[in-house]
Amino acid sequence: xxxxxxxxxxxxxxxxxxxxVEELLKLAPGLYDITVFGAEPHPNYNRIxxxxxxxxxxxxxxxxxxxxxxxxxxxIVLHTxxxxxKIDRRARFVEADDGTRVPYxxxxxxxxxxxxxxxxxxxxxxxxxxxxxxxDTERMIAAAATKKRAVVIGGGLLGLEAANGLKLRGMExxxxxxxxxxxxxxxxxxAADLLQKTLADKGLAFRLExxxxxxxxxxxxxxxxxxxxNGGEELPADLVVMAxxxxxxxGLAVSAGLHVDRGVVVNxxxxxxxxxxxxxxxxxxHRGIAYGLVxxxxxxxxVCANHLAQFGVARYSGSQVSTKLKVTGVDLFxxxxxxxxxxxxxxxxxxxxxxxxxxxxxxxxxxxGAVLYGDTVDGTWLFKLIREGTNVAPMRDxxxxxxxxxxxxxxxxxxxxxxxxxxxxxxxxNGVCKGTITKAIKEKGLFTLDEVRKHTKASSSCGSCTxxxxxxxxxxxxxxxxxxxTKKSMCGCTDHTHQEVRDAIxxxxxxxxxxxxxxxxxxxxxxxxxxRPAINYYLLSTWPHEAKDDPQSRFINERSxxxxxxxxxxxxxxxxxxxxxxxxxxRRIANVVDKYNIPTVKVTGGQRLDLxxxxxxxxxxxxxxxxxPSGHAYxxxxxxxxxxxxxxxxxxxxxxxxxxGQQLERALWRxxxxxxxxxxxxxxxxxxxxxxxxxxGIIGVDSGWEIYVAGNGGIKTEVAEFFCKVTxxxxxxxxxxxxxxxxxxxxxxxxxTVHFVKRVGLDYCKQRVVEDATNRKALWERLQFALxxxxxxxxxxxxxxxxxxxxIPLVPx
Amino acid sequence: MTFIAICRLEDIxxxxxxxxxxxxxxxxxxxxxxxxxVFALQDKCPHxxxxxxxxxxxxESVACPLHNWCIGLNDGKALAPDEGTAEKFEARVTxxxxxxxxxxxxxxxxxxxPSTDAxxx
Numbered sequence: 001x002x003x004x005x006x007x008x009x010x011x012x013x014x015x016x017x018x019x020x021v022e023e024l025l026k027l028a029p030g031l032y033d034i035t036v037f038g039a040e041p042h043p044n045y046n047r048i049x050x051x052x053x054x055x056x057x058x059x060x061x062x063x064x065x066x067x068x069x070x071x072x073x074x075x076i077v078l079h080t081x082x083x084x085x086k087i088d089r090r091a092r093f094v095e096a097d098d099g100t101r102v103p104y105x106x107x108x109x110x111x112x113x114x115x116x117x118x119x120x121x122x123x124x125x126x127x128x129x130x131x132x133x134x135x136d137t138e139r140m141i142a143a144a145a146t147k148k149r150a151v152v153i154g155g156g157l158l159g160l161e162a163a164n165g166l167k168l169r170g171m172e173x174x175x176x177x178x179x180x181x182x183x184x185x186x187x188x189x190x191a192a193d194l195l196q197k198t199l200a201d202k203g204l205a206f207r208l209e210x211x212x213x214x215x216x217x218x219x220x221x222x223x224x225x226x227x228x229x230n231g232g233e234e235l236p237a238d239l240v241v242m243a244x245x246x247x248x249x250x251g252l253a254v255s256a257g258l259h260v261d262r263g264v265v266v267n268x269x270x271x272x273x274x275x276x277x278x279x280x281x282x283x284x285x286h287r288g289i290a291y292g293l294v295x296x297x298x299x300x301x302x303v304c305a306n307h308l309a310q311f312g313v314a315r316y317s318g319s320q321v322s323t324k325l326k327v328t329g330v331d332l333f334x335x336x337x338x339x340x341x342x343x344x345x346x347x348x349x350x351x352x353x354x355x356x357x358x359x360x361x362x363x364x365x366x367x368x369g370a371v372l373y374g375d376t377v378d379g380t381w382l383f384k385l386i387r388e389g390t391n392v393a394p395m396r397d398x399x400x401x402x403x404x405x406x407x408x409x410x411x412x413x414x415x416x417x418x419x420x421x422x423x424x425x426x427x428x429x430n431g432v433c434k435g436t437i438t439k440a441i442k443e444k445g446l447f448t449l450d451e452v453r454k455h456t457k458a459s460s461s462c463g464s465c466t467x468x469x470x471x472x473x474x475x476x477x478x479x480x481x482x483x484x485x486t487k488k489s490m491c492g493c494t495d496h497t498h499q500e501v502r503d504a505i506x507x508x509x510x511x512x513x514x515x516x517x518x519x520x521x522x523x524x525x526x527x528x529x530x531x532r533p534a535i536n537y538y539l540l541s542t543w544p545h546e547a548k549d550d551p552q553s554r555f556i557n558e559r560s561x562x563x564x565x566x567x568x569x570x571x572x573x574x575x576x577x578x579x580x581x582x583x584x585x586x587r588r589i590a591n592v593v594d595k596y597n598i599p600t601v602k603v604t605g606g607q608r609l610d611l612x613x614x615x616x617x618x619x620x621x622x623x624x625x626x627x628x629p630s631g632h633a634y635x636x637x638x639x640x641x642x643x644x645x646x647x648x649x650x651x652x653x654x655x656x657x658x659x660x661g662q663q664l665e666r667a668l669w670r671x672x673x674x675x676x677x678x679x680x681x682x683x684x685x686x687x688x689x690x691x692x693x694x695x696x697g698i699i700g701v702d703s704g705w706e707i708y709v710a711g712n713g714g715i716k717t718e719v720a721e722f723f724c725k726v727t728x729x730x731x732x733x734x735x736x737x738x739x740x741x742x743x744x745x746x747x748x749x750x751x752x753t754v755h756f757v758k759r760v761g762l763d764y765c766k767q768r769v770v771e772d773a774t775n776r777k778a779l780w781e782r783l784q785f786a787l788x789x790x791x792x793x794x795x796x797x798x799x800x801x802x803x804x805x806x807x808i809p810l811v812p813x
Numbered sequence: 814m815t816f817i818a819i820c821r822l823e824d825i826x827x828x829x830x831x832x833x834x835x836x837x838x839x840x841x842x843x844x845x846x847x848x849x850x851v852f853a854l855q856d857k858c859p860h861x862x863x864x865x866x867x868x869x870x871x872x873e874s875v876a877c878p879l880h881n882w883c884i885g886l887n888d889g890k891a892l893a894p895d896e897g898t899a900e901k902f903e904a905r906v907t908x909x910x911x912x913x914x915x916x917x918x919x920x921x922x923x924x925x926x927p928s929t930d931a932x933x934x
Contacts, residue, residue: 444894455894526828526847529869529876529883552828556867556878564878568864803826809840810819810833812915 005033006105008308009094011084011252013038015047016281016297017110018066023305025074031309034076035102037094040133041081043068046445046477048294050137051158051327054165060134065445077102087256089274106276106308109253109264113246113282113292118153122215127224128240131162140241144169147238151175151227153212155182157325159243160195163204164327166239174205174235176212176227186323186334190350191357191373198330198355207235215240248283248290263290268315270304280304286318293321298447313521314495322383324376324474331418333379336369336386337361344368349400358400365393378402380470394762417471426468429461434472441476449473464715491530493523498534498748505538511547512539527553534749537636540672541744544786549801557634560806561793562619570619571612573633574626575669578643578661578681579607585628592625606640606678608633620807623794629669630794636750637672638679641665642690646683646700655700657683660729664698667733668740670790671783674747674756677740692720695753696736701725705732709739709765710757718754721762724770738769738779745782814903816912822849825911830866830875832856835915841902842866843913844886846873851911852886853904855918859884859897 008024010017013036021034038044042064049063071078082096093103115130117123127147129139143150144166152163155177167173175182181192182199196206211230215237218225226234248263259265259273263285270278270286280300282292291297296319306314322335340346340361347360356374360367360382366389370382381402385392392399420426422435440446440455452469453460459469489495496504501520510516513535517527527535532553539547551559562570576585589609593601600612608631614622623630633639643661647653661681671677680689681698691697693713697720699706704727711720726735742765747756757765769776793800825831825845833841833853840856842865852873856866863879873886883892889899903917 524872526871528871528874529881532869532871552826552870555869560867564864564867566861566863566879568862568867803829805824805831806829810831810843812817812819812836 005031007103008032008034008106008108009102009104010034010036010108010110011094012108012110012112012281012283013040013042013044013078013080014110014112014281015044015065015294016112016301017108018044019298020108020110020278020280020301020304020308021074021076023302024308027305027311028309030075032106034074035079035104036071036076037079037082037084037096037102039081039083040135042134043071043078043080045134047133049477050131050134051161051165053134054137054140054162055168056165062442084252087252087277089256089277092276104276106278108304108308109272109277109279109283110281111249111252111283113290114249115242116245116247117242118212118244120212120214122217122224123242125215125217125224125240126222127238128215128242131158131241131243132246140166140239141169143239144171148172149174149236150239150241151235151237152241152243153227154243154245155179155206155208156185156243156245157183157323159241160199160325161327162241162243164199164202166241167203171239172205173203174207174237176207176210176229176235178209178211180209182206182208183325183334186338186371187332187373188338188359188371191332191334191359191371194352194355194357194373195325195330195332199327202329207233246282246292248285250283253279253283261285262288268303268317269307269312270300270316271307278304278308286316289318291319291321293323294447295319296321311523313523320383320387322379324379331372331374331376333372333376333382334370335379335383336367338369338371340369347396347400360399362392362396365391367392367399377467377471380467390759391761395758417468418475420468426472427456427458427461427465430457432456432458437469437472438476441473446473447477462715490534491528493527493531494520496520501535502538502542502746502748505535505542509543510539511543513550513553537672537674537749541786545789551801551803558636559803560616560619561623561630561634561802562614562616563634565612567613569613569615571610571633572614572619572622572626573604573608573610573631574628575631575665576608576628577665578641578658580643580658580662581609588626588628592622595625596622598622604633604640606633607642608640617807617809620797620804629792632669635672636675637670638665638668638677640678641668642678642680642694644682644684644688646681650683652686653683653700654702655683655705657681657689657698657700660698660700660705660732661689663729663733664736667737667784668787670787670792671740671744673740673744674749675752677743677753679736693717694720696720696739698732698736703727707732707735707739710754710762712752712754714752721757723762723766734776734780735769737783738776739765741779741783741786742768744786745779814914814917816903816905816907816914818907818910819843819913820911822851822906822909822911825851828870830868830870832864832866833913833915839915840864840866841913841915841918842875843904843911844870844875845911846870846886849906851904851906853902853913854884854886854889855900855902857899858882859889859891859899860895865899 044066046063046065052058084094085097086095093101095101115132129136150166150171150173152159153176155175163173163175181189182196213230214228215224216226224240226236228234250260250264253264254260264279264283266279266284266286272279281297300316303314303316325332345362349358359371361369367385420434423433425433437456437458446452459466490498516535536550536553556564562572596618598611602610604610641661641664643658646657677695679696680691680694682689682691683700691699693711697708706725707723708720709723712718743753743756791799793802819833830842830844841853842856844852856864858877860882863877865875867878868875874883876883882895889901891897900918903914905912
């Protein structure tokens, strides 16, 4: 260790403090000499999982997050079992109760919170405990082994989890609660009644609207024997657990003269009033709020670490929180304002027979709160709508039935992770079963969806199993993992969102990737594989003919203008307008297949022929000899316009769908977009071209054409929504083109039309395209301007900026 | 060490790569960073064998085109938590020419073995 490193001292060896240290080590390893003080004699463990330990479902070793070896490997000096009692801010050192003194340059307070103890007679008797740490948990487990009757004071989250654990350990348990129903801060009465019934069926007894007056001793005068309630009732008790709330542990901060108001007051960079002293976690009051759930604390830790690492760019602006109860067999979710009030509306689904209750609270067309009981699979999605303030008016009728982040295929229709066997496959793309995910969460101490994706690959490909993975996280690691920050940054290189980047490019007239990086103060010199392709697309779509394409910032398929396959060969799909071909095209294809030994020829879902297994070296010659336009089957661009045969041949056809499809394809080909774009045109409502699951689907009727948008046949089948009805071919071109240009200009990279329309609202798209004729024409003109002169990369590679050297491997001279 | 000149620096696009085919058929990817440093790795991702030469280069890393594993150009190691190593070769720039020692790699049979986790099961 070098002597000149600044010293960081962390007071508090709990989840928030150590998370901040972990984040700091990721950003700036070795920047500080780090010392950690913990009052408990243990390394950092997962406090959220105390309830499963109490319930006998996990052991202490299962919930340890950082072993002693971890501290040693990271050169962190750990003092366990030592309580810091003094901060000398002038001389800059801390002192522990055993006299240990450590100097600091930066100090991080993460002292957590203390349980609240009711000021009633008898509170100091033996057998009266709080529920806060592993020591309390072990005392409860020991008591349950020898004693019979327990009373839990407090019917909130923690109290009910304690009661459930003690019951499972064989005690008779009564819950005493001051309020008229359980978990009144998270549940409305109906949901609470259902919860109470479920818990009563498990054998718990309840006294509601009951105030504890005194704890009565036994004959010895030392051990608790009963709880006396305000009505006079005396509940016999060998063990009394107080779970009536927590309060920030601020004693040390107060003694050091730091500003404390409810918690240690911090600003958006998690600094206290002494700029050398930071604070995170339950001991903190940020904008007047003290948080007690893990997700906000982790977000604080991330921001704090960013500043400790001297990056100085992150800000914490508060969190929305949601709650889930960790009692096996109880599905409960609550978020936001669920009590309603002035100007609020309720949507309620109640099925007491099935034990399901759902209540959604709306205000000004936004979801502001939700309570789910019995079926919580949609919790994550609803919470996202609350956090992001999404306008839910267009989906009001479907809101109650949820989206659940679950695709239709790939996991046998499963939607409840808890009942799945360990061997059941969760992620069909990467072949990850439930047991593997559970094991990784436990062994590697994973907390977020992102971490599970990185470690197990589950939910990292198509994402359709995200809902299941989140549930597994919840059951395995506990807590509330969906409370990610409202603002999702584009990638690890920046804190800016996709929208902010798009806005900056337009407002500042930025024309190159380095200009974007400089203006938005990117953290990495040349970005990463996720932000570079996005920014390249934003530049080109915002400033066509002005911004210059950067092929090295495109995914390989768009650089080599063919689809890479698992063995490193490529596939080639020539364009066939509207899916129509002829004998001379087919003859050329056959010749090319023979000449270049192309192993597989396959008909695609978009009515094209796919030549698979072409060697990279052969691509330029294959394109040339095919003498057909690029099919762009490799690009985030217009792929195909699928058509039925239409009125030329079909006895039911009302419109010439093949011609319409060809006109659309000729007008729109070479059109790059945030993601791939697929169109279809059917000549009658029998819809043989499957227009109902396309980004733009056209259906001919006798009186004209119906246009549908934002359908998707992929991961989750999404039926396209009716957009408008028009009469002529020209109108179909203009309306479809204008809608796609809106998507091109305002969509986020890798966002399909279905997600774009969900985000901005179908009504918005209609306003901009259908109702506002001037705007529609302007959009349509801008699209035509962008496509004007756009080269075919197969046949004008120089103009398209294709690096032709890539096709020729280097060989020894 | 036997370096041979394989191309001019400008024959490799900045933040790009070229493939070098050895006489025995082995393909080596030669990368160029934004600072005009060059690196060489076997053109085979330790995950599923994807051609690293076709990936997106950023900083001193490349993202494999098949499943987006990030491989360090300097040591061939996969970015944690992924585990695995691509065979590394010596490369340098001399007077504007890219030079490669195509036989400098150390075959690492363990590199492509399943990750330690799976092996322990």
